[in-house]
Amino acid sequence: MTGTIVLIGILMTAALAGAQGHQALPHGDLEYMSGAAEGDAAWAVWPRVGEPSDTAGWTVARTDPADGETCLRGEGGSGEFIIGGEGSGRLSGSVSLRAEQPTQANIRLTWFNRWNRTSEEQTVEVGRQWQTYELMIAPDRSGPCELAVAPAGDVAIFADSFSILTEGPPDGERIEDPTPVAHAPIDLAPLQPYAGDAEEIAGAVQLTLSIPDGAQALVPFVSGGVPFPKGALFRREHAHVTDAAGNPVQAQLDVLSRWDDDNSILGLLVTVPADAPDGLRLEWGPNVEATAVEAVAMPEAPDVRPVVLELDGSEGEPARRLEWTTVEREGPLARVTCTRERVGPLMVETRVTSFAGSPRALVSATFVNEGAGTALKGFGLRLPREGAAPILIMTDDGSTPLRGAEEISWGIGASKTEPNRWGLANGDEPTGAVAVPSGGSGIGIAMRDFAENRPSGFTCTQDGLTAWAWPPEAGGFIMSQGLARTVDVLVDAQATGAPAAYRTADLPLLTADAEWICNSGVFNFLMPPDPESFPIFEQTLGSFETLGRFSFEQKQRGNLIGLFDYGDAPGDGGWSNLETMADHEIFLHFYRTLSREHFDVARLAAEHFRDVDIDHRFGYCHTHCAQHTASGEGWSHSWIQGLRDLYLLTGDTRARAVLNEVGERLLSKEPGFTTGRDWTRPIDNLVDIYQVTGDQRYLDCVMAHIEVLGERQIPEESVCGAENGSWYHNRYQAGSAFTWYGCLAMAKLHQNVGGDELARVFLQELDLSMDVETKGKMAFNYYPNEEISEDKRAEEIGVYTLGRGSVLFPAIGYAYRLTGDEKYLRLGMDVLAHCLLKQRSGSDNSATSFITAFLREARDGGYGPEQEREAFERARDFSWAQYPRELANGGFEDGFRHWGVKKVPAEDFRAYQDPIVNVGYFLDSEVAIEGSNALRIHSDNRLRHISVTGQAGLPEGRRWRLTGWMRGDETMNPGMSYSLRSFDDDSRSSGAISATDETRDGWTRHEATFITPARMVMTITLVNRQGTGDVWFDGFELEDLGSVGKLLTENGVGRDRAPADNLLIRTGGTYLPDAPMTGEAKIEGPIPFTEGSLTDGDDGYDYSRQPCSYGYWQSRPMGELLFDFKGTYRIERVSIKVNQDENRHAHGTSKIELLPADSDDPIAVIDEPLNGWNEFEDLDFEAQQLRLRLHQMDGRTYITIAEVQVWGEDVDRP
Incomplete structure (x- = not known):
């Protein structure tokens, strides 16, 4: 009977294989553990995303496997055993299970939507005979996948024959031109002499x-x-x-x-x-002579051998197959040699930096998979030992406490949150540095950033000391096609004790001064901090966290660590893969300021990108994704500028070698091989690769691309050469970063090589990209009769310069340098003002480094604080004045006017169907809640986030009620919200426009109330987050509720969001939670309004903001706040913003009560709080104290409060 059931499973699997074609788990037969003994611990295979599998309770079984020689046994109560792989298209998973007696098991088939597991799960009945169980799921993208099993009860289960069949291999292995790039040795010797006659x-x-x-x-x-x-x-x-x-x-x-x-x-x-x-x-200088260096013998490079463990634990081929050895640079003090060899399934490039007269050397070994994706169990570096039995571990002072007789291992596991440690006494934290006796002294080794690059470990035997970048104790992992990782170690061939820890943040730094670096022109002509010339810019920049998401604080807080992850930061798709050249942007801030942390995090980011985010088999850069390597060849996200910086700042020849890899791939492309940013990014990359290498092939190639770019320009339609034929051709009213990458590239190239034709193409591309009126009307962003003022032009361009769009500023500055035309300075300064006024966060902040290249030219052109002040005043005034003083066209009776929908002349501007993303915007007269029109949004793109916005400019000191109606198909996920922004004091707030109980003909009325403490721009955002079908919006009205009164809770006072004095009474009050709130400034005692998280003037939920801007109680049925105003006041209104968490369903408040201080009889109750601001209105009582009581919503974990405001007036006092 067993054979029959297994045969059915095999036949079904074979049928699926014919339909799908790619086996994502070639190791799923578990025969990689065939060398293990019965009862040995089993090891899983991690797809390098999510937390690795904890295999405790799973052992190797060799009795009655479903197939082959090996299966798994999982003790009852064990966690999941996970086998990971890679593929694309629909997943068909299967696994064979049996049990010692009938029981249940859980099985899971997963793909990764960014970092989130998207799974099909089942609990199945398991008998004594093998049976195959199947699951299917359809991912939205290529990438990692996994199949997991776990006992559902206390009975042990057996598992075998894991399989995930997919429609094809991962996108990275589906390459159109499968020609590998060459990996030639680097030799800097030809660069050293100069044969010319210049002085x-x-x-x-x-x-x-x-x-x-x-x-x-x-x-x-x-x-x-x-x-x-x-x-x-x-x-x-x-x-x-x-x-x-x-x-x-x-x-x-x-x-x-x-x-x-x-x-x-x-x-x-x-x-x-x-x-x-x-x-x-x-x-x-012409009369300066080099200093003679005392001759000291250069030691031989240490005997360091790369080790690669295949998934079965074997060390691959014992013979190392050498491809080449070279001396990359050499002098009297230091020499760098590089060896390229094949070790098992990987290529390894080992660079050894030796130092005159020193037994210490720096070893940098890069392990590269130049084949298809494979599973491995470990890799690292081994130092042979001589005469070293028994095994002793040397301490700092050279003493040798006994640790083992034959073999010892210790290290730290792969988990980012709670890594397991082995071979260590309780409480010990490994430093990544060790020394052991060898020969007449000892050998020492220190691994760089040991804990951050985990898993990491050591194994010491009588024959050698191995430093593991991936220790075998961590189990198996997927080494994707083209993936590389460099292991940096210090080796001491004559160790007398353990070396100090090898940490990036502790390394010496030798650098020129900031003024010199900025003036060199190597990294654009930058401007060091100059608060006298541009005080607003420098002050604004000083308030930004220009490290963005890459700071050491963020790495620690977000556990942004791991061998294949350290150096990168979160981004769209999971990891950012350094989108928008974040490493280069941060290096630019270092050039201006010489900030050590900027240097360190930029270096780590560039080194990560150098190894992980580039396919080293074919020389292309991966787009942001869940585990860095899921994307196929595409050039829109290729960012090699940080590698150029890394090479020029540190002499990292591995970075230069990778520049050659990318350059070689680009040489295979025809000039004009694509459009848009898929083209301008390669152009920019070729310019910088040529700058570093001086290879004429790269210059010829990029000049050929620029010639085609010039031919594609259409001046009469203001179509840029880069955008002609692209997906954004006639889509934007300004060029955007996608075009400006090409402008930046041409500016840098012209600075290096000159040329009239290059200058002409550059200036025309730049000018066309900033012709807002022509481009905007060609793109139907304006009605044909609209007039676009210079202020509007600057604002529109400013929006496109946010984040990566900041690359426009060096191009504008260089245009002024080339032409001397002041129009570039005037426009650039106005664009700059709008850009900084609209800054968001994250990558926007890092990219501000590009702005200084423009400001340098502006300063040289005579611009200074007066011109800067005038530009910002114009921008602030225009940003508010351009909008109507009411919510105009809230019922769409005037078409799309005042709403952010394209004005396409179809049926009298009644419809716009976006052919790029498959969504549409329509004026629908059949279902309007009132009048003759409603806005209908239609989506055929399940993953597309769709939004429409409308604005109004509102005066200060008023209260408002905003209402609107919405209806939608059940397959859609719509919503509406508002945001407020003051361009005078940069304050802002936002909230949901939440559903009420009022319904009519399928429509639901939504409502929000808010105040405008200063003149503010209100933006309504109508959105559909995911789904297919239709959603309608209509009947928006804005009601002025009168004066706001006075704020008693001092929200924002003493912080950067203080209210205007005319809206404030400084009570000196406090509030007291009945139990400590996470995120609060104080754990015990009353919290002053001027210190509290709930009265800081920030109503957002940014977890990275320090101090925290919100507070919450966890797992409490109820929480109370006691407010004490230190005097009696007339209470008129109480507002509280709560998080109802409509996505994760973790936060929620079911009821809010307003109570006096001395009674439990509520003054007022909100029974169903909205997600956002909730108000107790029309109050009229006097009090010194009052309480707010919040009740936890059923099924939720947190009661979360962003902000509380109490409004009122002073009372007559004797």
Whole structure:
């Protein structure tokens, strides 16, 4: 009977295989564990997204498997056993199960929607005979998938034959041109001599060598890159380093790159002793001679051997197949050698930096999968040991406490939240540094950022010490096609004790001063902080977190760690994959300020991108996704600028090698091979790759692309060459970042190589991109008879410069440099004002670094604080004045006027069908709630987020009630909200327009109340988040409820969101929660209004904001707040904003009561609070204290409050 059931399962699987075609789990037969003994711990396969599988309770079984020699046994009560893989299209999962006695099991088939598991789950009956169980699910995108099983009861189950059949391999393996890129060795020797006759211009630059407090240099020398302006230095032998007194300092100077045409030095790597004195200066000139360096023997590179464990635990091929060995750079103080070899299924490039007279070396080994995706169990570096039995571990002072006789292992697991540790005493935290006896002394090794790059570990045997980047104790993982990861270690061949920990944040930094870097032109001509010239910009920038989501604080708070993740940050699709060149943007802030944290996080980001986010088999960059490598070849998200920075700042030759990989792939593309940002990103990349390498092929290639771009320009229609034929052709009223990437590229290239035709194409592309009126009318964003003022033009362009669109600013600045035409300065300053006034957060803040390239040109053109002030005043006034003082056309009786819907002349501007995203906007006269029209939004795109906005400019000091009607198909997910923004004090708030009980003919009335403490722009947003079908909106009205009165709770006072004085009574009051609230400023005692999270003037729920802007009780049926105004006041209104969490259903309040301080008889009750602001209105009583009582909604975990406002008036006092 068993055979029959198994045969049915096999036949069904075979049928599915014919239909699907790709086996995502080639290791699902579990035969990779065939070498294990009965009862050995089993190991799962992690798809590198989500938390790894905890396999406790799962063991290898060899008795009666469903197929082959091996199956699994899971003890009753065990967690899931997960087998992961990759594929695309519909998933058909199957697994064979049996049990020792009849029981139940849980099975799960999953794909990852960003980081969220989207699963089909079943609880199945399991008998004593093998039976195959099947699940199916249809993912929305290619990428990782997994099949999991777990016992549902206390009875053990057996599992075998895991299978996920998909329609095809992951997108990364479905490549149109499957020609691998070449991986040639890097040799900097040809760059070192200069054969021309140009003379140096004498000069000097201050160098700063800094070591963080409490840290120490791990090696005797430190290197740092110094950029040079074109024509300043030609010969490295005409430069030297001195101390503050002018005494020579030993230094090695390596040319990293040269400028086009004159062949002057563009980047110079300076290496000096780590204990060099303060006051270092790099000097050069025709009469300067290099300092002679005392000859000290350069040691041989340490014997470090890459190790790769296949999924079965074997070490692959014992023979290492060498492809090439080269010396990348060499001098009297440091030498870098690189070896490329195949080790098992991977290619490994090992770079060893040796230092004169030192037994210590830095080893950087890059493990690359240049084949299709595969599953592995580990990789790392091994140092052989000599005469080293028994095994001893050396401490800092060289003592050797006994740890084991034959083999010992210790390390930290892959989990980001609660990693398991093994081989360590309770409470021990591994530093990633160890030394063991070997020969006459010892060998030491320290792994860089050991805990952050987990899993990490060590194994020491009598024959060797292995530093694991992925230790075998962590189980298996998927090594996707083209994926790489670099392991950085310090090796001490004569260790007398364990080396210090190897941490990025502790490394010495050698850099030129900010003024020099900004003036060099290597990274655009930037402007160091200049608050005298542009105080508004510098003050605004100072209030931003320009590290965005990449700061060390965010890494710690969000657990943004892990071997394949560390350095990146969250983004669309899961990980950002450094979207909008975040590493480069942060490096630009470092160039301006020399901020150490900016350097460190940008370096980590660039190193991550260098390894993980690029397919090193075919040389393309992955788009943001759940585990970095799910996307196929596409060029819209290729960002190599941070790699250029990394190479020029640190001499990282691996970064230069990857630049060559991307460049080689781009050389295979025909000029004009695509359009839009899929084209301008490669153009920008080619410009920077040429700048670094000087390879004429890249220059010829990019010039051919730019020639085609010029041919595609249509001046009479203001169509840019980049957008012609793209999906956004005639879609936007300004060029957007997608076009401006090309403008930025042409500006940088012209600065390097010059040329009249290049200048002409650049200026015309830029001018066309900013012709808002023509482009806007061609795109039907305006009615044909609308007039677009210069203020409106600047505002529209400003919106497109947010975030990645900031790349426009260097192009505008360079246009002024080329032409001297002040129109670029005037427009650029107005655009800048609108851009900064509309800043959001996150990546917007990092991208502000590009703005300084424009401001530098503006300053040189005579602009300063007066012009800046005038531009911001114009922007603030226009941003409010342009809108009507009422909600105009709330019933759509005047078509789409005053609403953000394209004005397409179809049926008298009554419809717009978007062919790109398959959604439509229509004036519907058949279902209007009143009048003759309603807005109907139709969607055939289940995943598309659709929105329509309308605005009004509202005066200060008023209360408002906003109402509107909505109806929709059950298959749609609609909603409506409002936001308020003051462009005078930058305050803002938002809330839901929530459903009421009033319904009519399928319509539901929605309502919100709010105040305008200053003149504010109200924006109504009508949205459908997902789904297909129709949703209707109609009948919007805005009612003025009168004066707001006075605010008694001092919301925002002492913070950055203080209300106007005319709306405020400074009571000096407090509030007291009846139990501590998470997020609050104080745990115990009354909380002053001027300190509390619930009275900070911020009604948002940004968890990353510090201090927190909201508070919550967890798992409490009820919570109370006691407000004390420290005096008697007339209470007129109480407003409270709560989170009802309509998505996750975790937060919710079922009832809010307003009570006096000394009685439980409510003054007023809100029985069904809205998601957002709720108001107790028309109150009229005097009190010094009052209470708010909130009741937890059934099934919810949190009672969450964003803000509380109490309004009233002073009373006559004797």
